[in-house]
Every structure is written in C-alpha cells, then in structure tokens.
Amino acid sequence: MEDHNAIEITKQHLRGIFAAACTDHTAQKGEMRLNPRNLREAVVMTGLFPSKRLVDEFFEGGSNSTSVNLGRFLEVILENLAIDDDDDMKEPTVEDNLVELFHLFDEEGTGTMRIKDLRHLMMEVLTSDKTELSRAEFDEFLDYAKLEGDAEIDYKVLASNFMLNKPKPESIVIDK
Numbered sequence: 346m347e348d349h350n351a352i353e354i355t356k357q358h359l360r361g362i363f364a365a366a367c368t369d370h371t372a373q374k375g376e377m378r379l380n381p382r383n384l385r386e387a388v389v390m391t392g393l394f395p396s397k398r399l400v401d402e403f404f405e406g407g408s409n410s411t412s413v414n415l416g417r418f419l420e421v422i423l424e425n426l427a428i429d430d431d432d433d434m435k436e437p438t439v440e441d442n443l444v445e446l447f448h449l450f451d452e453e454g455t456g457t458m459r460i461k462d463l464r465h466l467m468m469e470v471l472t473s474d475k476t477e478l479s480r481a482e483f484d485e486f487l488d489y490a491k492l493e494g495d496a497e498i499d500y501k502v503l504a505s506n507f508m509l510n511k512p513k514p515e516s517i518v519i520d521k
Contacts, residue, residue, distance in 0.1 A: 353411070355426075356419060362390045379460035391422050398411050398448055399425060440504045446501035457497050 366387035368378040379387055384403060388395040402421050403413045450466055451458060458466075467486075468478050487493065490503070 352423075356423070358413065358418055359391065359422055362387050363415050366390065376414055378410075378414050379418060380412050382430075384413055384418075387418065388422070391426070392447070393422070393425055396445065396449055398454070443504035444501050447504070451500070457499055458490060458496050458499055460495050463498065463500075 363379065364377065366383045367379055368383055384394040385400060388399060393399065399421075402425075403417060404410070447458060447466075448454075448456075449475065450462065464483055468480070468483055482496065490507075
C-alpha cells in the first residue's frame with residue numbers, strides 16, 4: 346500500500362509538470378497536449394534528459410500526432426523513471442549512463458560507433474581543460490580493450506564489458 350501511495354504522489358507531481366509545461370490546448374477532445382518543444386521542457390522538469398531516443402518514444406505506436414497527451418506523457422515518463430506498481434524508482438547505473446551518452450552521438454540509432462568516433466567523443470567532447478585525455482592515454486585504452494584500426498564497435502557491449510572489468514573484443518567489434 347505504501348508503494349502504491351508513492352506512485353500516486355509521483356503521478357500527481359508529473360501531472361503538475363505536464364500542466365505547467367502545457368501551452369497548447371487543442372481541439373482534440375478539449376484535452377491539454379504538449380508540443381515537442383514543451384515536451385522537452387517537461388522532460389527536463391522530471392529530472393530526465395530529453396534525448397532524441399526518449400522524445401521519439403513519446404511518438405511511437407503508429408500515431409501521427411505531433412503532440413502528446415497526459416496519458417502518454419505519464420506512461421513514457423514512468424517507464425523511464427523505472428516506476429510501476431510493483432517497483433520503486435531505481436537509479437541508472439554507470440553502464441546505463443555510458444550507453445545513454447553513446448546513444449546521444451549515435452545519429453543513425455544503430456547501437457554502434459566507429460573507433461574514430463569513439464576517439465573524438467572521448468578526447469574532444471568528454472574532456473574539459475582540466476581533464477584532457479592524451480592520444481597516448483586513448484591508445485592505452487584501445488590496447489586494454491584489445492581494439493585496433495577503425496573497427497565498428499557495439500557500444501552497449503563495450504560499456505557492459507568495461508563495467509565487468511573484462512574487455513572481450515570478440516563481442517565488441519562488429520566490423521573491422
């Protein structure tokens with residue numbers, strides 16, 4: 346019963362976020378709906394990152410709609426917060442965060458990236474002035490992972506293997 350009450354409180358909070366972000370009142374049965382720009386703002390208010398993958402999730406299911414109603418908003422947000430009637434909220438793991446990060450740079454949504462793109466991501470995008478990754482350090486990373494050339498890698502497997510501290514290049518490399 347206590348878990349059910351927590352979920353209801355969360356849903357109430359999400360309804361408030363939806364209403365605050367909603368500026369469109371459409372003629373579709375007089376219900377409030379979020380356009381894509383307002384949807385991104387609402388997602389941020391929930392504490393989630395409005396990645397392309399997450400925003401696209403709102404529009405899956407064959408609907409040609411360009412806006413999202415409250416029911417769909419609750420469904421997708423609760424799923425991404427990992428909440429249901431049998432489950433508490435769970436924090437994303439380091440592996441989840443790595444995969445989400447790689448996914449942001451996966452323009453085609455293939456689940457893969459080339460080593461040159463991984464190099465760019467790690468050396469230029471993810472480092473600040475204070476924490477520069479040298480070419481030698483990246484090459485050491487490639488040696489550790491037993492990756493070479495410009496192979497195409499499955500970044501979900503890469504993240505999983507590194508969280509296990511056991512790189513297995515035969516399962517990471519898709520195409521050399």
